[in-house]
Amino acid sequence: TKVIVGNNKLAIIIRENVNARDFGITLELDYFDxxxxxxxxxxxxxxxxKLDKFRWDWLEQNTTLDYFNIEYIFAYLCKLQILERWVSLNAEEGERVFRELISGLKDGIEMPDES
Known part of the structure; x- marks a missing residue:
């Protein structure tokens, strides 16, 4: 318990449950399992x-449809980093995922009424 740094809620839970398999954070983080x-x-x-897919899906679920707020922009940058990584590993798969991203962006854009 001496190596757990910080006094935030998560650090306290981990220190109190150091012998538990999940360190007691399953209830705190719904995606821990x-x-x-x-x-x-x-x-x-x-x-x-699968981890990158999980990250991607989490970003999709946790960003709003406001395309110009800072959270959406950071999520977009994170997605680009994921794509860049996979393109360098496998060009065909990276291109497929990139095209899915572009298609999703085109389908997801909703223009406000100008009335």
């Missing part, structure tokens, strides 16, 4: 692909 399952994937390529 999903991440834990992903981390147990034996195939490194699949694990990385």
């Amino acid at each position: 999903a991440i834990q399952r992903l981390s147990e994937e034996g195939d490194i390529y699949e694990r990385e692909r």
Whole structure:
């Protein structure tokens, strides 16, 4: 418990549950179980692909339709970093994901009424 830095809520929960498999944070982070399952994937390529998919989906769910707020812009930058990484690993798959992103952006844009 001496190596847990900080006194925020999460650090306190971890210190109090140091012997628990999930350190007591399952109730605090609703997505903890999903991440834990992903981390147990034996195939490194699949694990990385699934973790990036999880990140992508989380960003999609947690950004609003306001295309010019800072959260949306940061989420977009994170998605571009994910794409850039996968393009360097596999050109065909990266291009497919890139085209899906562009298609999703085109489909998701809603123009406000000018009345």
